[in-house]
Amino acid sequence: MVGIRYAASGKHSPSRRYVLVLVCIALLGVVLVSDFFWASSSSSAAASPYFSVPKIDEVRNAKGLKLSVPGRELNATFADLPAPHLEWEAMAEAPVPRLDGSAIQIKDLLYVLAGYGTIDYVHSHVDVYNFSANSWGGRFDMPKDMAHSHIGVASDGRYIYVVSGQYGPQCRAPISRSFVLDTETKEWHSLPPLPVPRYAPATQLWRGRLHVMGGSKEDRHEPATEHWSLGVKDGKALESEWRSEMPIPRGGPHRACIVANDRLLVIGGQEGDFMAKPGSPIFKCSRRHEVVYADVYVLGDDRRWKELPPMPKPNSHIEFAWILLNNSIVIVGGTTEKHPLTKKMILVGEVLRFDLGSMEWTVIGRMPYRIKTTLVGFLDGWLYFTSGQRDRGPDDPSPRKVVGSTWRTRLRL
Helix, strand or coil, X not given: CHHHHHHHHCCCCHHHHHHHHHHHHHHHHHHHHHHHHHHHHHHHHCCCCCCCXXXXXXXXXXXXXXXXXXXXXXXXXXXXXXCCCCCCEECXXXXXXXXXXXXXXXXXXXXXXXXXXXXXXXXXXXXXXXXXXXXXXXXXXXXXXXXXXXXXXXXXXXXXXXXXXXXXXXXXXXXXXXXXXXXXXXXXXXXXCCCCCXXXXXXXXXXXXXXXXXXXXXXXXXXXXXXXXXXXECCEECCCCCEECCCCCCCECCCEEEEECCEEEEECCXXXXXXXXXXXXXXCEECCCCEECCCEEEECCCCCEEEECCCXXXXXXXXXXXXXXXXXXXXXXXXXXXXXXXXCCEEEEEEEXXXXXXXXXXXXXXXXXXXXXXXXXXXXXXEEEEEEEEEEECCEEEEEEEEEEEEEEECCC
């Protein structure tokens, strides 16, 4: 009843006064502690790669970290890199749109093979683009039992060697069958099948042998590191079986494979990919975790792989997105790590250069839009690219439409 009398008289009991004092002290403490943590986080934000665009060598260190605070500026892995302006000119549209197609340039012709039209439809023919005439024509069929996408392709200037790849639409498994095309007669011939099927393996001709390495295993997701070679000459296999070679340090599909200065290089790529949904009668694609990397490896006389400076950002889907020009490798577009918050795929819109003399990467231009699986060529000072899957617009780097557009820009290195 004492408490009732105090309340009625408008006065506070001693116990309530003590409680009020303690509450005030607690609130003051919370304010001081919050101010301390705010100051600490603000000072560390300047060094955090998620608050400001880091240097190129910091990008790789940020891989694997998660963003938990919305609104922070993304690092250079997920953002467009500063790039000089390039003037692009629209050229003749390809006869069909293509995703994950393949291409080889021979003189002033670009042979464009296979690829998805849509996720449910794959191409089984070759289109030919004439750089000099700016025209498409000369379409012809591929063998019926040849893969339709994610194939390994290399050429000696007349013959185009096609190895393994995915047969059919959606997320079907790879096959081991391999072929060679005589571009002068348009005739196809069989080659010894790869020892096991591979999905998007790195493929190149080097020192008289057809080298095939990496890619994904039969489940389309697990990275493979095996490396095989086959002696070939004038469109014929000199051996009945593939020979095992030094495995690559890191497996996976969708990487560029280039011979430069009598060295074999593999660039970028990823580990993991979409898989067929278990039990799906049409092998419907289901999403899986992927890691895109910036790694560059070279194989030389000692038959040992060595690591070279990495790309400015992780980059994948660049198998046919490169040219070799004036002792430099130029790579056009691609796709980098998924957005750490939205988990959406992020396309690349930069043109990258790797100077083989200085061993330095630079960004030499920006494309008309971000795009992956470009098919690239070069003639008389002009850099060309065609096809692929482009972004949703300047403010949205995620993929949307598969296109057959063709572009060119002046390029002097």
